[in-house]
Amino acid sequence: MEFNHGANVFSTEGKEIGRIDRVVIDPKTKAVTHLILRKGLILTQDKVVPVDLLVEGVNDQIIMRLDPNKLDELPDYQETHYVLANEEEIGHVNANKPLIMGTTPALYQYPPYAQTLAPPNTEPAYLVEKETNIPEGTVALKEGARVISRDEKKVGQIEQVLYDPTAHRATHFMIAKGMLLREKKMVPVEWIDEISEDEVLLSVGARMIEEIKERQPA
Template sequence: MPENALDLALNAPVAATDGPLGRVAHVIINPESGTATHLVVREDALPNTLRLVPKKYCGQAGPGAVTLTISRKRAGELKEYIQADYYPPSFFLGLAKAEETRLPIAPSGWTFEHPATPEGSVALAGHEPVLATDGRAGRVDGVLADPHTGRVTHLLLRQGHLWGAREVQVPAGLVSRYEDGQVVLSVDKAALGALPDVHAG
């Protein structure tokens, strides 16, 4: 691993300055700048709220955990990642009236939930396939980022499963593009096979 890199592994434990907070649920990447801009942290405390944590609050991130520079109280004040928009029954009645439609029954209110991923960014959750030029090469397991700029230096790629699993660090320059649902590389599987296993002897 590059020296002093932020190891933003998905599902890694996250600690605030005053104790455990939760786990990394998503890493938010801005594809245009190639930077990790936010972490989405799933709080351990019920109801397991997802919080959008800006990269500036990441103090240290090693193979074992991510440490934030803020307290649990401050982290609890950060924006929730899942936003809920509530539409009351009067909203639907107003639509029906505008369309001059008679409803057979009164509608109920609806709540629509959506993620607060910043516009133009992609949320990596850890199950996205990584595609080489000749097919599927594995799945995303996290990213390594420069601690000062947030620029992604390596993509952590998990290949195989169970006893045959291995994790490699793919240089960011080999990433062709990030998309919602997948990461596309500019090299073939043979080139990835030549990369060393992060956890090998």
């Protein structure tokens, strides 16, 4: 079974309920635990769906035991929390925890702050914290993640995850290289050393990847 980014997900009744955005995988065991399901087009929501609900996957379509009317009951992939900051935290703000002054943000404020002559803001400051709702120790691997060989060469990008539903684990990663004429190759998970959401490190050198036979279009 193949997990493709953007593959349409349907209920067993044939109703479209979203599309695959990421694959949640245990970097050590290569077990696939969840899929990140994206619903909506403009105002999107990312939901965490257990692979136990998977029925089958055929021709870039995934069928799952999901009630479209109960999708909102599933946990969001990411949740944003606003935590009141103390003086020490205000002095150590970084990109991972941005700072917001005053009340928690609204969609629009009038008049724009830059055009006012208001005195310096003395309202409380909040740290923005993001929490991901996936099992501890797992990674939400995204399409396009860089694939780096043991000798530190970029050998491609993640395009697809091949999954064995019997063993509940990934078996191969499809990697692609190039812009227009993309060269695609299958890399066994046994060659994977480390996985993060945007990078996969291999235990083999670039020469080994070069020797893999290119996968031809079906």
